[in-house]
Amino acid sequence: MLEAVVFYVLAAFILGFGVLVITARNTVHSVLFLVANFLCVAVLYVVLAAEFLAVIQVLVYAGGIVVLYLFVVMLVNLRAVPEARLDPRRQSRLGFLLTTALLVEVIAIMVYSANRPGAVSTLAPTADVPVSGNTEVVGWLLYTDYLIPFEVASVLLLVAMIGAILLARKEA
Amino acid sequence: MFDTSELVINMGPQHPSTHGVLRVVLRLDGERVVGADVVIGYLHRGIEKLCEHRDWLQIVLITDRMDYVAAASNNLGYVETVEKLMSLEVPPRARYIRTILAELQRIASHCLWLGTHAMDLGAMTVFLYAFRERELILDLFEDYCGARLTYNAMRIGGLPLDIPPRWDEKVRAFCDILDTKVYEYEELLTRNRIFLERTRGVGVIGGDEAIAIGLSGPALRGSGVPRDVRKDEPYAAYADFEFNVPIGMAGDTYDRYLVRIEEFRQSTRIIRQALDGLPAGPILGKVPRLIKPPAGETYHAIESPKGEIGYFIVSDGKSNVPYRFRVRPPSFCNLQALPRLIQGHLVADVVALIGSIDIVLGEVDR
Amino acid sequence: MIDTYVVPTLKILVLLNAVLVAVTYMVLLERKIIAWVQVRLGPMRVGPHGVLQPIADAIKLLLKEDITPARADRLVFTLAPIVSMVPALIAFAVIPFDSEITLFGYTLSLYVADVNVGLLYIVATTSISVYGIILAGYASNSKFPLLAGLRASAQLISYEVAVSMMLVSMVVTAGTLSMVGIVESQREAGVWFVFIQPVAFVILFIGGLAETNRAPFDLPEAEQELTGGFHTEYSGMRFALFFLAEYANMIVVSAVATTLFLGGWLRPFPGAGALAFLDFVPGWIWFLMKTFAFLYVFIWIRATLPRYRYDQLMRLGWKVLIPVAIANLIVTAFIRVLL
Amino acid sequence: MPEPTRTIAPPAGPPDPPPAPEIAVPSFIATLHERLPGAVPRVSYWVGDWTLILESPRLLDVAHYLRDAPDARFNFLSDVTASDWPVRAKRFDVIYTLYSIPLRHRVRLKIHVADGEGVPTVSGIWPSANWLEREVFDLFGVRFEGHPDLRRILMPDDWQGHPQRKDYPLEGPGELLLEGPMEWLRLRKTDIE
Numbered sequence A: 001m002l003e004a005v006v007f008y009v010l011a012a013f014i015l016g017f018g019v020l021v022i023t024a025r026n027t028v029h030s031v032l033f034l035v036a037n038f039l040c041v042a043v044l045y046v047v048l049a050a051e052f053l054a055v056i057q058v059l060v061y062a063g064g065i066v067v068l069y070l071f072v073v074m075l076v077n078l079r080a081v082p083e084a085r086l087d088p089r090r091q092s093r094l095g096f097l098l099t100t101a102l103l104v105e106v107i108a109i110m111v112y113s114a115n116r117p118g119a120v121s122t123l124a125p126t127a128d129v130p131v132s133g134n135t136e137v138v139g140w141l142l143y144t145d146y147l148i149p150f151e152v153a154s155v156l157l158l159v160a161m162i163g164a165i166l167l168a169r170k171e172a
Numbered sequence B: 001m002f003d004t005s006e007l008v009i010n011m012g013p014q015h016p017s018t019h020g021v022l023r024v025v026l027r028l029d030g031e032r033v034v035g036a037d038v039v040i041g042y043l044h045r046g047i048e049k050l051c052e053h054r055d056w057l058q059i060v061l062i063t064d065r066m067d068y069v070a071a072a073s074n075n076l077g078y079v080e081t082v083e084k085l086m087s088l089e090v091p092p093r094a095r096y097i098r099t100i101l102a103e104l105q106r107i108a109s110h111c112l113w114l115g116t117h118a119m120d121l122g123a124m125t126v127f128l129y130a131f132r133e134r135e136l137i138l139d140l141f142e143d144y145c146g147a148r149l150t151y152n153a154m155r156i157g158g159l160p161l162d163i164p165p166r167w168d169e170k171v172r173a174f175c176d177i178l179d180t181k182v183y184e185y186e187e188l189l190t191r192n193r194i195f196l197e198r199t200r201g202v203g204v205i206g207g208d209e210a211i212a213i214g215l216s217g218p219a220l221r222g223s224g225v226p227r228d229v230r231k232d233e234p235y236a237a238y239a240d241f242e243f244n245v246p247i248g249m250a251g252d253t254y255d256r257y258l259v260r261i262e263e264f265r266q267s268t269r270i271i272r273q274a275l276d277g278l279p280a281g282p283i284l285g286k287v288p289r290l291i292k293p294p295a296g297e298t299y300h301a302i303e304s305p306k307g308e309i310g311y312f313i314v315s316d317g318k319s320n321v322p323y324r325f326r327v328r329p330p331s332f333c334n335l336q337a338l339p340r341l342i343q344g345h346l347v348a349d350v351v352a353l354i355g356s357i358d359i360v361l362g363e364v365d366r
Numbered sequence C: 001m002i003d004t005y006v007v008p009t010l011k012i013l014v015l016l017n018a019v020l021v022a023v024t025y026m027v028l029l030e031r032k033i034i035a036w037v038q039v040r041l042g043p044m045r046v047g048p049h050g051v052l053q054p055i056a057d058a059i060k061l062l063l064k065e066d067i068t069p070a071r072a073d074r075l076v077f078t079l080a081p082i083v084s085m086v087p088a089l090i091a092f093a094v095i096p097f098d099s100e101i102t103l104f105g106y107t108l109s110l111y112v113a114d115v116n117v118g119l120l121y122i123v124a125t126t127s128i129s130v131y132g133i134i135l136a137g138y139a140s141n142s143k144f145p146l147l148a149g150l151r152a153s154a155q156l157i158s159y160e161v162a163v164s165m166m167l168v169s170m171v172v173t174a175g176t177l178s179m180v181g182i183v184e185s186q187r188e189a190g191v192w193f194v195f196i197q198p199v200a201f202v203i204l205f206i207g208g209l210a211e212t213n214r215a216p217f218d219l220p221e222a223e224q225e226l227t228g229g230f231h232t233e234y235s236g237m238r239f240a241l242f243f244l245a246e247y248a249n250m251i252v253v254s255a256v257a258t259t260l261f262l263g264g265w266l267r268p269f270p271g272a273g274a275l276a277f278l279d280f281v282p283g284w285i286w287f288l289m290k291t292f293a294f295l296y297v298f299i300w301i302r303a304t305l306p307r308y309r310y311d312q313l314m315r316l317g318w319k320v321l322i323p324v325a326i327a328n329l330i331v332t333a334f335i336r337v338l339l
Numbered sequence D: 001m002p003e004p005t006r007t008i009a010p011p012a013g014p015p016d017p018p019p020a021p022e023i024a025v026p027s028f029i030a031t032l033h034e035r036l037p038g039a040v041p042r043v044s045y046w047v048g049d050w051t052l053i054l055e056s057p058r059l060l061d062v063a064h065y066l067r068d069a070p071d072a073r074f075n076f077l078s079d080v081t082a083s084d085w086p087v088r089a090k091r092f093d094v095i096y097t098l099y100s101i102p103l104r105h106r107v108r109l110k111i112h113v114a115d116g117e118g119v120p121t122v123s124g125i126w127p128s129a130n131w132l133e134r135e136v137f138d139l140f141g142v143r144f145e146g147h148p149d150l151r152r153i154l155m156p157d158d159w160q161g162h163p164q165r166k167d168y169p170l171e172g173p174g175e176l177l178l179e180g181p182m183e184w185l186r187l188r189k190t191d192i193e
Helices: A002-023 A027-047 A051-075 A092-115 A134-143 A147-171 B047-051 B059-063 B071-086 B092-120 B124-145 B167-189 B193-199 B207-212 B253-276 B330-335 B338-342 B347-357 B361-365 C002-037 C053-063 C074-094 C118-139 C143-174 C179-189 C198-211 C236-261 C273-280 C283-304 C310-338 D027-035 D056-068 D129-140 D181-192
Strands: B007-011 B023-029 B032-039 B296-304 B307-315 B324-328 C098-103 C106-110 D042-046 D049-054 D076-084 D092-100 D105-113 D118-120 D143-145
Touching (some): A002 A027, A027 A051, A051 A134, A051 C118, A051 C143, A134 A147, B007 C143, B023 B347, B032 B338, B032 B347, B047 B059, B047 B324, B059 B071, B071 B296, B071 B307, B092 B167, B092 B253, B092 B296, B092 B347, B124 B167, B124 C002, B167 B253, B193 B253, B193 B347, B253 B347, B296 B324, B296 D042, B296 D049, B307 D076, B324 D076, B338 B347, C002 C074, C002 C236, C002 C283, C053 C236, C074 C118, C074 C236, C098 C283, C118 C143, C118 C179, C143 C198, C179 C236, C198 C310, C236 C283, D027 D056, D049 D056, D056 D092, D056 D105, D076 D129, D092 D129, D129 D143
Parallel strands (some): D049 D105, D118 D143
Antiparallel strands (some): B023 B032, B296 B307, C098 C106, D076 D092, D092 D105
C-alpha cells in the first residue's frame, strides 16, 4: 500500500517535471526540470531496491550529462527565441511521425508483456545468477545475458567519441 | 555553428587586482583576451596644474602624492631638477643620505610590488611577509622624518634634517634582516612549479620592442636592456658606489620578477656602501632665501622603483612658481605596454601582467 | 520501532548539527592556521583567542541584507546556494566515524547508513553539488560569475573523471563499494590502503583539492581575477551557504580520503600486534585525528601555493591525472586477477 | 598663507639661449645640420640640456633621422609634453625628450604650434608616443595628425576644455559641466549600455 502511494506520487512528479521540461520558456529552467526529473527517477529506483541503478542515475545523468547540457545552454545565446518557436509548424510532420511510432511501440510492448507476464525478468538473485547484492547482480547480467547489447552500446559510444574529436579538430 | 560573440568585461575601476582605480576593458573569446583598452584618469587630481600654482618649496610635498609608495624617489627627482635649473651644489653628506633614502624607498616599493604581485597569482603568504619588511622601512622613515608614507623628506639644495643618532645602525640591521628575508621570498616563489608556470613565457616582450613602447625600469631590464639611470646618468651619489644592474633574458613576467628580486640585494649593497662612506659636513648647501630659478627649462630624470621618473620644469625667472611643471611618470609609460602584453593571454594572466609592470595609479593619473 | 526510526533520526540530527558546528569552526581554524603561517595572530577579539568568532560571523551574516540583483533569475538565484549546500551535508550519511560503540549499555553504530553502494553515493552527491556553482554563475546575470560558472563546470567534470577512475581502482582493491566494508577490508589487509595504493592516494588528494575549489585550484572563486567568482553577487545568508558548503565539502573529501586510505577508525598498522597498545584510543578519535590532518594540509597548501591558470588546470587534469588514474586502474586490476 | 598668484605680465616664451661659443656641439647635431640642411633653424643649450627648435613640417624628418642615424640613435622617447604661452601667436611649445640607450645622450626637440594647428604624430616612429600625445591632446588641445587613437586619456571623454592651458582656471570649469546636465547624463548612460 505504502509502496503504491510512493510510486504514484513519484510518477506524478516525474511526469510533471517532464511536462515542465518541454514547456518552460527559459532553457536553463528547462534543463533544471530535467535534473529534477532524473532525481525523481533515482528515488523510484531506490523504492524498487535498486540502489546501484539509483546512484548511477544521479551520477551519470544528473551529475554528468546534464551538466554538459547546461554548459552548452549557457554558452549559446539565450535571449534569442529558438527558431522552432517562431514557426510552430516547422518539422511538425516529422515530429508527428516520430511520436506516433513511439506511442505504437509503447502500446505494443505493454500489450505484449500483459499477455506474457513471465517475460518480465526481475533482478532478484535466481538460480542462474550465482551472486547476491545489487551491484553484483547488475554486473553479472551485463556481462552474461546482455553482453551483446552492452558491447554494441560501448562501440556506439566509441564512435560518437571519435566523431566528436574529429569535429573538434576540424575547427581548430 | 553557434552564434559565438566576444564577451566584453570591464575589469575595474573597482577590482581587487587592478592596484587602484585602473579600468581595463577586455574583449574575451572564452577566457582568451583578444583586445584590451586601458582606461585611466579615475585618480586624476591635476597635480601638474596644481604645481604651477604652488611655490617651489611647497611642490616637494605634492610630489609625495604621486607615487605614494615611493615618495622619497619623487622628492629626489624634483629637488634635483630644481637644483639643476639653479645650478646649485649639494653637499656630499646630503647626497649620500638622499641615496640611502632613495634605496630604502626602492626596497619598500619592491616589497609592495612583490606582495601584491604574488597575491594576484594567489600566493597570499608572500604578501604578508613582504609587508612585514616594508613595515621596518616605514619605521626607519618615521625615525628619520616622522612620516610613514608621504615624507616630504628633501629640500632644494639638500635635506631638511640630518639623520637621527644611531639611525645608521638601525639601517644596517635592517639590511641584514632583508638579505635573509629575500631568501624566504625566493623559497616560496622562485622555484615554485606553479609560480613558474604562471609567469614563464607570460607577457614576453623583446628588448627593442620594450624600448620602442617606452618601458623603463625593471620592466625594461627584464627584457635584457641594461638601462638604469643610476648607472647611465648618475645622480645623487650613485657614481661613488659599486652595484650591478640585473637584467633578464626572456623578457617575460618571471624575468621581471627575478630582476626586482636581485634589486633588493643590490639596494642593500648600495646602502651599506653609503653608510660606510657617509661623509661629515653640512646637509644643506648655499641656497638663496627666496628660491627663484632663472628663466629657462630643463629635464632631469632619476631611476624610481618603477622606472625613469623625469621632471620637465620651466621657470619664467620672475614669479615664485614654476611656469610649467611636467612629470614623466614611469607607471603611465609602462602601463602603455599592457594592451600589447596581454594580447592573446588568458584573463588570469591579465592580473599577473598588471602586477608585473608594477604601476601605482596615483602616478599614472597624477 | 526505535531501531528503525528513532535512532536514525537522532543520529541524523546529531550528525547534522555536529557537521554544521564543525564547518563554522573550520573557518576559524583556517583563519588561525593561515594567520600563524603568515606571522599573524588571526581573530583575537571575539572571545579568548577568537573562539567565538564563528558565532559572531554567523549572526552578522544572518542579519545582513540579502540582495538579489535586479536582472537576476530569481528562482535559480535562490536555489543555487541550497543546491550547493545540501549535497555536501547528505554526503555525511554514509561516512563511518566508527564501527560500533556502546553508549549507556546500548550498542550504536557511528554511521547513519551503511549503503552497499556508499562510495558511489558520495560520488553522486558531489557530482550534484556542481550545479550550485554553475547555477549561481548563470543566475547572477553578471559576467564575472558567468565566467566562474563555466570554469567551475569544466573543472569539476574533468577532475571528477580522474577521481572516479581512482575510486574504481580502490573498489577493485577493497572488493566492495560499502564505506564500512572498505575499512573492514583494510583491517583484513593489515595495512592502510595508502601503502597499497599510493598513486591513487595522490590523485584523490589533488582531485579533492580541485573538486572542493581549494587553492591552488580555486579558479571559480579567484578573487584576484574574477572578483570572487560565482558568489560575487551573493550576500548575507546565501553567501554564507556557499561558504559553508565549501568547507563542508572539504570535510567530506577529508573523511572519504581517511576512510579509503587511512583506515577510517583503525589505528596505524592494524595488522601489527606490537602496536595493540594504541587501541585504548577510541576509533572515532582516530578518525577525527586523521580527518583533521587532511584538513590541515588543505589549509597549509592554501597558505603556500599560488593559483593555477585555467589551461594549466585542464592540462593537469586531462593529460596527467586521468592517464595516471587509468594506468593505475589497469595495474590494479591485473594484480587483483593474478593474485 | 595667501596663495601665491601671478601678478606679473605673462611671459612670451622661454629664453632658449643659444650655446655659448666655448661649448662643444655634440657631433650628431653637426651631422644633422649637414644631412638635413635648414631643418633645425635654432639650437639651444641650457644647464647641460640641448634643445633643437624646429618647425612642425620637418618634425618627422628630423625624428626619423635622430632615431636611425648611427651617431644619434635616439631609440627611447622619454617624454612628450607641451607648454602654453598664451601671448604668443603660436602659443604652444610641444616638447619631445629623447634619449639614446646605446649612446647614453639626451636631446630635446621643440616645435611651436598655434591653437588648432595640427602636429604630425611621432607614434609611428616611437610607439610610446601614443599615450603621451593623447595626454598632450587631452590637457592642451593640441591635435596630432595621423595619431591612431586620439581620445582623451586623463579627463572624462565628455569633458569640455583643456585643463593644462594657462587660461583654464585652477578650480576647474565651474558651470561649464552643468551647461547641459541632461546631455551629460545621456552620454553617461550610453557609455554604460
